[in-house]
Amino acid sequence: MTGLCVQDLSFSYGPRQALDGVGFSACAGDFCALLGPNGAGKTTLFALMTRLFATRSGRIEIAGHDLSRDRQGALAALGVVFQQPTLDLDLSVRQNLAYFLALHGVSGRVAGRRIDAALEKLGMADRAAEKVRALNGGHRRRAEIARALSHGPNVLLLDEPTVGLDAASRASITDEVHALARDRGVTVLWATHLTDEVRDEDRLIVLHRGRVLADTTGAGFRGRRSLSDAFLDATGERP
Numbered sequence: 001m002t003g004l005c006v007q008d009l010s011f012s013y014g015p016r017q018a019l020d021g022v023g024f025s026a027c028a029g030d031f032c033a034l035l036g037p038n039g040a041g042k043t044t045l046f047a048l049m050t051r052l053f054a055t056r057s058g059r060i061e062i063a064g065h066d067l068s069r070d071r072q073g074a075l076a077a078l079g080v081v082f083q084q085p086t087l088d089l090d091l092s093v094r095q096n097l098a099y100f101l102a103l104h105g106v107s108g109r110v111a112g113r114r115i116d117a118a119l120e121k122l123g124m125a126d127r128a129a130e131k132v133r134a135l136n137g138g139h140r141r142r143a144e145i146a147r148a149l150s151h152g153p154n155v156l157l158l159d160e161p162t163v164g165l166d167a168a169s170r171a172s173i174t175d176e177v178h179a180l181a182r183d184r185g186v187t188v189l190w191a192t193h194l195t196d197e198v199r200d201e202d203r204l205i206v207l208h209r210g211r212v213l214a215d216t217t218g219a220g221f222r223g224r225r226s227l228s229d230a231f232l233d234a235t236g237e238r239p
């Protein structure tokens with residue numbers, strides 16, 4: 001399978017269980033929203049998928065590579081945008097991407113072509129030479145997404161990528177990442193606690209207190225209600 005498959009994943013921080021038997025899968029070209037309130041376990045799930053933490057129970061497969069058995073193959077097929085920005089502010093956009101690609105063993109002309117293509121996809125070609133420090137929050141996020149795509153991953157993980165952005169930047173980045181899934185067949189897992197980022201046609205995984213409450217689509221989950229009402233009803237967190 002070229003997408004993502006998570007099976008029966010559990011994880012605890014000492015006595016605190018953060019994930020409890022989490023399982024879902026996503027195919028090539030799926031835009032899959034992972035919706036959960038604070039503390040649902042989204043970041044823990046990402047830490048396991050990126051091998052920041054070792055999986056103690058359960059299985060993760062990325063583009064057909066089992067993360068425990070073939071870590072290199074799995075991680076090579078993965079692009080990640082973490083919740084906290086990780087660009088070097090004193091390097092240019094291009095230098096940030098070049099440094100990242102060098103870590104993936106890609107340099108020279110091949111790296112140059114990949115950087116150009118990734119920046120083009122995110123509408124950032126004309127900002128390549130600028131220092132990241134000079135960019136606004138929306139453009140920094142785009143640069144991070146371009147960097148995460150530059151090595152050609154099959155699966156792209158984004159952990160609350162629109163936090164702190166204004167409404168226009170949120171909307172355009174959400175649109176662009178949908179286009180990456182639809183037009184380029186990237187499997188996207190988009191973690192968020194914002195119901196207005198989930199579209200009716202999106203795959204939707206609702207995570208709450210470490211468990212999958214629903215695995216459906218935006219439309220299937222909300223029925224005739226707003227997604228926000230459906231989410232508050234399902235999580236029981238309506239005031």
Ligand SMILES: Nc1ncnc2c1ncn2[C@@H]1O[C@H](COP(=O)(O)OP(=O)(O)OP(=O)(O)O)[C@@H](O)[C@H]1O
Nearest residue numbers: 013016018036037038039040041042043044045193
């Ligand atoms: N380092 C840690 N030590 C102990 N407990 C932790 C640690 N990190 C997370 N937790 C707990 O694990 C649970 C899941 O947290 P996690 O950060 O994965 O959720 P989240 O959905 O990403 O939340 P947020 O949206 O606030 O980032 C929470 O109960 C949290 O308090």
